[in-house]
Amino acid sequence: MHANAVPDAERVLELVIQSTRAVLEQRGATLPDTIGRDTALFGQNGLLDSIGIVTLMVDIEQNVFDRFHASIQLADDRAMSQRSSPFRSVGALTDFILSLLNGGA
Amino acid sequence: MTPEPVALITGTRKGIGKYLAEHYVKRGFHTEGCSREPVDWSLDRYTHHCTDVADESGVRAMLDSIRERHGRLDVLINNAGIASMNHCLLTPLATAERIFRTNAIGPFLLIRESAKVMKRRNYGRIVNLGTVATPLKLEGESMYAASKAAVESMTRILARELAPFGITVNLVGPTPIQTDLIRGVPQQKIQAIIDQLAVKRLGRFEDVSNAIDFFIRPESDYITGQVLYLGGA
Numbered sequence: 001m002h003a004n005a006v007p008d009a010e011r012v013l014e015l016v017i018q019s020t021r022a023v024l025e026q027r028g029a030t031l032p033d034t035i036g037r038d039t040a041l042f043g044q045n046g047l048l049d050s051i052g053i054v055t056l057m058v059d060i061e062q063n064v065f066d067r068f069h070a071s072i073q074l075a076d077d078r079a080m081s082q083r084s085s086p087f088r089s090v091g092a093l094t095d096f097i098l099s100l101l102n103g104g105a
Numbered sequence: 106m107t108p109e110p111v112a113l114i115t116g117t118r119k120g121i122g123k124y125l126a127e128h129y130v131k132r133g134f135h136t137e138g139c140s141r142e143p144v145d146w147s148l149d150r151y152t153h154h155c156t157d158v159a160d161e162s163g164v165r166a167m168l169d170s171i172r173e174r175h176g177r178l179d180v181l182i183n184n185a186g187i188a189s190m191n192h193c194l195l196t197p198l199a200t201a202e203r204i205f206r207t208n209a210i211g212p213f214l215l216i217r218e219s220a221k222v223m224k225r226r227n228y229g230r231i232v233n234l235g236t237v238a239t240p241l242k243l244e245g246e247s248m249y250a251a252s253k254a255a256v257e258s259m260t261r262i263l264a265r266e267l268a269p270f271g272i273t274v275n276l277v278g279p280t281p282i283q284t285d286l287i288r289g290v291p292q293q294k295i296q297a298i299i300d301q302l303a304v305k306r307l308g309r310f311e312d313v314s315n316a317i318d319f320f321i322r323p324e325s326d327y328i329t330g331q332v333l334y335l336g337g338a
Contacts, residue, residue: 055224
């Protein structure tokens with residue numbers, strides 16, 4: 001990860017929500033009234049199918065690069081696990097991105 | 106965004122890669138290339154990266170640079186490769202690992218990072234280079250042929266994974282061509298390979314670019330996951 005100043009949690013959450021909305025719009029899906037930390041991204045009540053998740057991850061990597069000039073890698077072996085996937089919800093994904101921006105994960 | 110198409114070719118320092126860089130520059134592509142060492146030649150509309158294809162952070166930095174400068178990537182040609190002619194009983198582990206890192210892990214990293222850029226425009230053409238050593242089961246080339254067999258398998262599967270993003274993935278398997286890769290191979294061994302081909306001659310650079318040209322045409326959007334061996338192997 002190569003970053004300048006690490007952005008705060010609020011800005012990362014906003015980026016995740018905006019990116020999620022953009023993917024849903026691209027895919028012609030119905031947008032929920034609200035998207036927040038508890039919104040499930042995939043699984044039984046999730047907003048996205050597997051291709052949607054892949055698209056979202058790639059878009060987020062590029063949006064993080066464009067907005068924060070930080071290069072992160074969201075590939076993770078737990079990606080498709082409903083229990084431990086860092087992509088299972090908006091909140092989990094936000095926390096995962098923050099940990100990468102802080103040099104962890 | 107760059108108005109002309111952009112191609113990325115790995116292993117452009119010499120041999121087929123250098124020829125392909127010249128070929129696609131002539132055909133109007135903004136061509137990006139890489140090798141571990143710098144090149145001793147230059148071309149208009151060609152940018153070189155000193156990148157090892159098996160180095161994840163180097164590959165990511167190269168694709169970030171392409172995305173920032175061009176905003177697009179149309180074609181990826183996974184050409185970089187190394188070979189080692191040896192009996193398996195005499196092949197060191199370090200050699201086996203080196204061959205797999207460059208020949209199989211490298212293309213995986215290049216495809217993964219390139220597809221992220223291609224996906225933005227829902228368009229991409231990926232061509233991997235294999236070898237006739239795989240179908241011909243050439244003795245003394247077990248790790249080289251196996252590493253290229255891995256790329257063949259990757260080609261067929263990634264064609265399916267990347268189809269939803271408008272990206273095709275195909276493989277061209279050249280016959281021996283007079284390059285450094287076969288410099289140390291005895292002439293009788295080369296002749297034995299040629300004898301197993303339908304067309305009994307060494308390959309030419311133009312044979313390779315002709316097959317790649319076909320796969321990367323915009324009209325070839327319905328052709329993916331295919332393996333094309335040259336010379337009738």
